[in-house]
Amino acid sequence: DQQVKQNSPSLSVQEGRISILNCDYTNSMFDYFLWYKKYPAEGPTFLISISSIKDKNEDGRFTVFLNKSAKHLSLHIVPSQPGDSAVYFCAASARDAGGTSYGKLTFGQGTILTVHP
Amino acid sequence: DTEVTQTPKHLVMGMTNKKSLKCEQHMGHRAMYWYKQKAKKPPELMFVYSYEKLSINESVPSRFSPECPNSSLLNLHLHALQPEDSALYLCASSQEWAGSTDTQYFGPGTRLTVL
Numbered sequence: 001d002q003q004v005k006q007n008s009p010s011l012s013v014q015e016g017r018i019s020i021l022n023c024d025y026t027n028s029m030f031d032y033f034l035w036y037k038k039y040p041a042e043g044p045t046f047l048i049s050i051s052s053i054k055d056k057n058e059d060g061r062f063t064v065f066l067n068k069s070a071k072h073l074s075l076h077i078v079p080s081q082p083g084d085s086a087v088y089f090c091a092a093s094a095r096d097a098g099g100t101s102y103g104k105l106t107f108g109q110g111t112i113l114t115v116h117p
Numbered sequence: 118d119t120e121v122t123q124t125p126k127h128l129v130m131g132m133t134n135k136k137s138l139k140c141e142q143h144m145g146h147r148a149m150y151w152y153k154q155k156a157k158k159p160p161e162l163m164f165v166y167s168y169e170k171l172s173i174n175e176s177v178p179s180r181f182s183p184e185c186p187n188s189s190l191l192n193l194h195l196h197a198l199q200p201e202d203s204a205l206y207l208c209a210s211s212q213e214w215a216g217s218t219d220t221q222y223f224g225p226g227t228r229l230t231v232l
Contacts, residue, residue: 032219043121043207043223044160051218089159093219103148103215104173107159 003027004092006108015117019077023090023108026071030092034105035064035075038087047088048075080115087112120144121224123208129230132198138227140191140208148172148214149191150221151183152207160207160223166191167214198231205229 005024013019021035031052036044050057050064050073057064063076077084090108095101121142130136140149148167152160165173166185180202182194191208205228209221 034220036223041205041226041228043123043209043226046220046222049218049220101215101219103165103167103219104162105219105221109159110157 001026002109003030004090004106004108006088006090006111008111009109010112010114012114012116013080015082015115016079019075019080019084019113019115021075021077021088021090021111021113023073023075024071025073025092027092027094027106028071029094029096030106031095032093032101033064033066033073034091034093035062036089036091037084038089038110044089077113080113082115082117085113085115121208121210121222123206123224123227125227126225127228127230129232130195130198131232132200134198135194135196137195138193138206138208138229140193140224141189142210142222142224143189144210144212144222145188146210146212146222147188148211148216149185150209150211151181151191151193152209152223154205154207154226164193165214172214195229198229200231203229203231 034049035047038044066073087110091105151163154160164183169185184192205226208224211221
């Protein structure tokens with residue numbers, strides 16, 4: 001049962017344009033979401049996160065949007081640069097009814113982003 | 118500084134060898150993690166240490182043995198591994214385990230090949 005899904009295995013974008021990476025989740029207990037970028041043979045690099053009390057968080061060229069009712073989040077990269085070419089993982093963490101985190105991240109399968117010069 | 122370091126970068130070992138992977142962080146984080154990642158797959162959690170105590174073992178085979186000597190160091194001892202254990206082994210740390218935010222910072226990984 002895949003609780004975090006990234007339905008697009010790959011995305012190709014022209015340099016300077018917007019990249020939009022999507023992520024859907026099924027577990028309504030997820031309340032904290034993260035995006036990581038990963039180059040081949042390297043560890044994931046934390047990019048940006050969002051708490052469920054917000055619907056948007058920005059950091060430079062990266063913006064994450066959260067739609068709780070649709071159980072959907074997206075990462076926007078504007079403008080896209082060739083150095084952004086990597087695998088992007090969406091991850092989520094859940095809390096129990098008492099508000100205690102389970103302390104585990106659930107990752108999506110990743111989307112390969114290619115930004116062409 | 119959000120750096121997690123891992124050594125070695127690459128490791129090739131036979132099925133009868135004993136080796137260790139090392140991880141270090143100096144961010145004052147109290148939670149440390151081991152993950153395994155196969156090609157084209159997301160990281161899979163193996164172990165979590167919180168305040169130097171093992172908090173989660175995701176039913177990992179006993180041929181993998183974690184150790185947390187102090188709050189900055191995390192080791193993964195390997196013995197009698199199988200070729201299917203070949204993967205990228207990632208260490209991560211976070212400020213707290215099961216805290217108010219769960220942002221984990223990953224090291225560069227150790228690429229392990231079991232012959």
